Amino acid sequence: MTAEAVSVPAQPVRRKFTLPNWAYPTIAVILLVVIWDVSIRIFDVKAFILPTPQQVGYALWRDWNQLGPGMLYTIYEILAGFAIAVVVGISLAIAIVSSHIMEKTVYPILVGSQVIPKVAIAPLFVMWFGFGITPKILVAFLIAFFPMVISTAIGLRSVEIPKLYLARSMGASTLQVFFKIRLPHALPSIFAGLKLAITAAVIGAIVGEFIGADQGIGRVLLIANGNLKTDTLFAGIVLLSITGVVLFLIVEVLERVAVRWHVSQRVKYDTAH
16 A cells, blocks of 8 residues: 555644633723722722722712813823924934934933923922913923833934945935835834823823812812712723723824834734734
């Protein structure tokens, strides 16, 4: 009997069952909420110390006339501070990478400025600009600004030198080198900075509102804390968390569209499928 005459039965292909990516954090959140609720009932924790998830949900519905408008006002502060941080941060990063003088002059100042706590600067902004929206936008900008500069500068610097020499030898201008080589190569780092900046802007807006505000979710949280309305306080925190996650996901979706060619996005796609 020849080897060709031997028939080997085909083995069935076993498909590994995997959940979609969104299911993992969803299950984790559900488990945390269940543990939260069960722990309160077991240890008989008072509501003014730690409310149950049901009490937080009811407070979210009951106080929506305060939480909703306050959250919208804070979102405006977040987006305004984030937009300014992106424009100024990317522009300054380009200047730092393009000029050794700018790098030696500005870069140490930027690093040193991050040592100063923004909580200490926020009261000055309130004194200078009042209790309106301007101080909150400035605090959000200051906190979101630094990661934007650093990430963009790292991305612009990470281009291989032979690529730049090759482009120059072929007669490419400075602008052509920037838009055809440096900027596309730096996009993954820029989007990493955008993710850090948008979450930092959320923190900055709340810090500004805690120092002094006449509107915003931060003011609602301060009033709830003063009145021992812990359920309203937790409802505001839930709203802030959801807002931060949604803004982060928006940036991530833009990243997938803009740099779908990058290895990080291909790995995400392959893992998801």
